[in-house]
Amino acid sequence: MLKGLFAKKKENGLDKNKLNIKDLDPLNIPKHVAIIMDGNGRWAKQKGLPRIAGHREGMKTIREVARVANEVGIKILTLYAFSTENWKRPQDEVKFLMDLPQEFLRKELDELIEQNVQVKMMGFDQQLPEHTLNAVHEAVEKTKQNTGLILNFALNYGSRYEIIYAIRNIVDDVLAGNISKDEIDEKLMNQYLLTKSYPDPDLLIRTSGELRISNFLLWQIAYTELWYTDEFWPEFNKQSLLQAIYEYQQRSRRFGSL
């Protein structure tokens, strides 16, 4: 985008728009990066294309970002692919989005396996069409022995519902006598969330210039570093991810301490 050109900055002789992986501190790579992939529709509109063309282009961005994330040494990449609120979109668009995981995995699964990537899904199965779930489950199964990047798709995910779901399960376990009320603390809560196997995100990226969290990982981002870009998701690329990580590395994380 034009704004990006003017935002070009040099810091200590380093051009932030021309970063290489070797410009990053290998000892301070964010372990868990979460991304709100926004702006597919606006990208398409700007080009006079239907919204779904933006989603298809956004799928290509996922391929590149996963490859770079793996190369850089990020351990978990959580992508907000479909929220519990996205069902409110026109039926055609929802159908198209529900077909995308199948299309993406048909094209990319072999390469993801080759790159040692583990595909995971985080979300609520109910409502998701069978073909969408089957495609994702097959990818999860075929990549479960891999040890590289965890590519975690948030699909039919909503944070408020996730928290309610956790509370219901905790209450069930208290009533069943499996745990006592006094055992409920942050650590226990983490175990009842869909992210129970992962550390909290270190870095949350949102594209398209919107400054919102949109019901994504509300509990988990308590101390996450936030990074926003005006680029629409289909424009986001290797350089954008390197810049986000570079800027993350310039920050001092204090977790409430001094």
Ligand code: FPP
């Ligand atoms: C937000 O853009 C994007 C989404 C709701 C969908 C994101 C999905 C993908 C990038 C592809 C998913 C692919 C796989 C493999 C799961 P928007 O439509 O809200 O854009 P707008 O704000 O400009 O309208």
